[in-house]
Amino acid sequence: MSEEKTLSLTLKVWRQSKADAKGHFETYKVSNVSTGSSFLEMLDILNEDLVAQGKEPIAFDHDCREGICGMCSMTINGMPHGPLPGVTTCQLHMRNFRDGETITIEPWRAKPFPVIKDLIVDRTAFDKIIQAGGFVSVRTGSAIDANIIPIAKETADLAMDAAECIGCGACVAACKNASAMLFVSSKVTQLNTLPQGQPEKDRRVLAMVKAMDDAGFGNCSNLGECQAVCPKGQTLDFIAKMNRDYAVASIKKLFKSRGKSRK
Amino acid sequence: MSNPEISFSEKWKSATDPNDFAKTISLIPDGPLAEKWSKRKFEYKLVNPANRRKFHVIVVGSGLAGGACAASLGEMGFNVSCFCYQDSPRRAHSIAAQGGINAAKCYQNDGDSVYRLFYDTIKGGDFRAREGNVYRLAEVSNSIIDQCVAQGVPFAREYGGTLANRSFGGAQVSRTFYARGQTGQQLLLGAYSALSKQIGLGTVKMYNRHEMMDLVIVNGEAKGIVTRNMITGEIKSWNADCVVLCTGGYGNVFYLSTNAQGCNVTAAFRAFKHGAGFANPCYTQIHPTCIPVHGDQQSKLTLMSESLRNDGRVWVPKTREQAKAIREGKLNPNDVAEEDRDYYLERKYPSFGNLAPRDISSRAAKEACDDERGVASTGRGVFLDFRDAINRLGEDVIRDRYGNLFDMYENITGVNPYKNPMQIYPASHYTMGGLWVDYNLMSTIPGLFVGGEANFSDHGANRLGASALMQGLSDGYFVLPASVPNYLAKCGLKGAPKKEDHPEYAAAEAAVRERIEKLMSVHGNKSPRAIHHELGKIIWEKCGMARTEEGLKSAIEEIKALREEFWKNVKIVGTADSLNIELERAARVADFLDFAILLCKDALERRESCGGHFRAEFQTEEGEALRVDEKFHHVGVWEYKGDDDFVRVQEPLVYENVHLATRSYK
Incomplete structure (x- = not known):
């Protein structure tokens, strides 16, 4: 394994309680993220934090977490599946981000894919x-x-x-x-x-x-x-x-x- | 909740003669192996094409078994409803299978045959699978390849235009068909396309994002299910003439596994609580070649296909000192001299070498790491090295064969495997145990059929590589579409029970609502994920690659304590009547906790080592698995009597063709 460090990040995440609700960006801090973690594992950490505070975790689609089922779907800093070419969100690892970075996370934006909740869309x-x-x-x-x-x-x-x-x-x-x-x-x-x-x-x-x-x-x-x-x-x-x-x-x-x- | 009408254990105990048992309970046809399936197919009752649409079949799961079964029954004209928890049937975890699918085509002219595939599978399963079922699997394997090619599955080909093959563990022939490193994806998309065609034609109704929460029993037969709509939270019962569960395995009981995040045991465990026998839960497969665990934040383990062992060589340093230096980053593994490397699989199993079966390779890796010769920062890792293959064949050939796997490895670890050896370690991958089924794939509950990884039928105590896809599609395309109509024909045209006439449906819905209410009202402090993680650690430590009487007993106590904590202290935020990812996980973890006790009890009762089940008390002087055939040449089947009150009965295994031998890959 390559050497691992930890990161602290600011996340701007699209929150939308249901299909017909108005959505908005919410800002979160997440720290102690290992560079060896995947992007979705970073969101797991944030979700565990949110649950501990009694807040609703961010809903996102994911399943196989090995880049083949096609379920994970989020736009990261304006790019679907994030900055790396040829990589799904679940295979994107945190070593591709810098400590202190702000990351914007949105659902797929397209009329035929209406938002169901937060980052989950209907495909x-x-x-x-x-x-x-x-x-x-x-x-x-x-x-x-x-x-x-x-x-x-x-x-x-x-x-x-x-x-x-x-x-x-x-x-x-x-x-x-x-x-x-x-x-x-x-x-x-x-x-x-x-x-x-x-x-x-x-x-x-x-x-x-x-x-x-x-x-x-x-x-x-x-x-x-x-x-x-x-x-x-x-x-x-x-x-x-x-x-x-x-x-x-x-x-x-x-x-x-x-x-x-x-x- | 167990149903006295369908209690099978008493009946089974009285059937003492093994041949009689095979005939009257396992329903294995008489006669020579090669004729059993043909004979049975002829015995099956048929449903007239005009009447088929009057029968409603529920299929739960849309993987290879479920998708193929729903598509085939729909194509025959039955009225099918198919349910999956993902957003589309195309996501089912069969999609992640990498290496390939076995078939006895003998296109390589290497001496393969149906009988050899049958024999390899029985031997690979450590002589713990039924002869009749495994022979049928080998027999239909060829039709599977034909079917998939006709659907447009782009298998790898030779320049002459014929199909290519590769080798897999536990076989000395090349019988594995493949589509690059993503055979499961291509086969699943083939089944999905067949399913989609039927959905378009209206013979199959598809319900995505629906999770099965319970089974409905009417007059002792499976006649429906209860689902939770994962978007709206709606709890609803569905009536049908019969139910087919193709809901996959329970590998996620380990928390970290190669399974998808959503894979769970709920459907199978609910069926068990209603009286379906659960067979051999202790047969779990730990796959030898996964990327090692890197830390506590990890949510899943990624498989590196077994096909890599065609060209990769597995090794650890001969000395602890060198291993320690590698762990600490002071020594580059490429600098370890040839004579200082222990290619332990080649040393211990010269005739199969790096292609020794999974259970054996996994234990050998554990042994090396227990001996403190492991690599990776945690000490739990061994090398899979392509240096020699790259020198012999060139990097391009290796890239052509495994490019996507190498890319995946580099994405995850940040290490280039063309330049450095891969680090791998065993991880929970597949479960051979599952709901007990007879030869017709019907469980002990009439009307409840089980296909694919969810049943126990074909792999014995250890599954060979590239056999899961074969079994899923065999069940889905060829067995269930023949055996389900036979049951329906016997039901007659009276139709599925009406929900308004049978209080069982409303009662089942109410029970699900009550259970969800109970979960939501705990208001504790611990997330379902945290508890799942703890469960996984207990199971991995005490019911993983090596199990002992003492460890299993303490595991059961620890699981009980954890379960108690769960019901006192689980925290689920959000509401039950909306999309709630915490509630979904909590409901699954609740069943994993109950199931984990069954798993450990089974591992405790099977006082022998066989296949994936290794009891440290039962090993040869060389550390190989020691079977106790006199006592354990049977299927261990559990019946639910009450909470933690499970009764174990036996299905004796009758071998008429294969001689019970000690499995040797030396």
Whole structure:
């Protein structure tokens, strides 16, 4: 382990008692934080202090604390997941902060992610997008042998790159349009790249984009903030791929033969 | 609260013949191993497709077992409700599994087979699992891989386009399929996508941020649950034809573990209090390769995948002096000469080397540290060194294989593992024990099914790496979707009990409200987290990697005292009818405290060492686990009779194919 010291910090934290309440920033002091602690462990310490004083602890989402479940979600000094690239809040460690520093902590700010309490937001809009088309329709038990369709390593690797998205929503929180394009395009790229995803390729991209629009997410204006804050390194290439697939699917739909005419 | 209608212990005591027990209580099909599952599937009653929507199934948990089960039953046309405590089913902790999933495909042409996977799993479990269940697991393993590939799970591939494999502990073949260092994530997202499809189609209703608080029993059968809406605090009962619990393990009883923060034993323990048997709670897995504890502020321990042991070599210095110098920062481990390093796994277990199974590797690490040759500032750590692999293969190859794990290690510790050896130490990771189930995965309560880590069924006393994902998906995709409809067909079309006709629902809701009221009204001085932390220290010290009669007895007394303190002195701020993170934790800790006593009692009663359960009194001269097959070749199953009043009965294990041998990895 690298050598550990302790820090004293000032925290400005967004407090909001419930969805329809007015929120505000509250200032707290926290001391004796080990540089080896994670950011969430620092909040645990603060929460224990607050509980000891009979005050309500700060509610925040978290679960695995190893950077993979995608549940932790907070904006630290204006950056979703804080200052380190490629790191979720739960994997951010306090050695990246200075003694005496003031840290501002807010929830994800985006209309489709309404605040539930303090730093907790409602991200069910993401689930709805996946429900619209983020799957391959294959009945349990009906699959062919896994090695029947060879898939070039490069193709599998690209699908895997795209599949690494953890659905945390940092991309939306960072975007001035609250666009979910990076999230949606990650799933579209994973499934539309693989041979298994081809039969539903067009209907998938059309349905997912529609669900995204219906949920109130904005459009992409190519600023790349999402890519900058994504803890899993998802890139704008996926958005380009999705736009291509979307354009092709839309045109195909437009010129689609209507088949037999029925009276 | 225990229900006399479903008491099983008396019935079990009278079934003295093991074969009879296997047939009539464990419900293991007759006949050769390879035909058991096919035979059973044919025996199952079916539900006509048009009638399926008339049956309501509750699935609790949305991990690999729960998510796959809910998706598959929904796809068949059953009316499914699925509950999870997270904000989305995609968060379930199956997502954190790193290394891979086993299957007997034998794509590597290395002599693998269904029987070999079966045998390795039985042996890895120290001969304490059922033959029939484990064979079924091995048998369906291949279908799991097919299913996942068809869903678009991007497993690693060779240049020729076929699937790649890696090796895992306890096996001499390469049968582990993987998706970089995040196989669990990809498999869970596969199950989540299948589940999402059914939610979109309306056959599955998903309830996020709902925590199961109790089980509802009607006429001796599981017919519903009570949940707390974690946003509004609403307590509500739900009626159904049957209930499937896929609620994970109880590793967080150790406070520090590799589990997610929210993982808890509440659902399983509530079922136990209603009369479900709890099997082998003392079988807990301590994973050998986690990042060591750094201090008191730590909330969780992070696993470094077992796959790292493919290329990393585990060592400590040969002398205490050098270890001390390393601990004090006076000696750089890279400067320790080759002849001064003790690669203790390679020395003790030459044929499996660094890939010795988890229980054995963990104990060996403890042994080295007990001998004062541990590293890390606390003295509780050993090295996992990639120097030789990097010299042999180059840094790029190692980065390609384990890049994300190395990054994670550096984030947490601030040390670059490409340049310095990793420091690792064992930590609570998985629990083999769980609710007792028969071959059909039904508990001792009719209508209550249990899948995944929550049940006890397949891993015996020790789970091999890459087998948890296999078991979760086997239960979820293939076993439960066959066995649950069989139960439903027997129930007939009368429908789930109506809440207004059965006072049990309102009574269960009232009991949950009363319990929450009781917690809220303590108004003490200690936070639930602080008490949980203390519980964890007791369990780790006295019911961790090495257990003794004396230690366990004193642990039980300490837990009782801590529990008393909890109910007198726990402090929960906020209100019960809103989002309250302290109340959530307190309710879970309350059940952990009761459960911890059961855990220690089971560890006390099992007077032998096997797998993850190591009783210091039972060891060979070389310090290896010493089984006592004459007395303990059985499943220890507990029945709840009242507070701290648990009765232990046995399910004898019948081995028709495997010869009970001393497990050797030398």
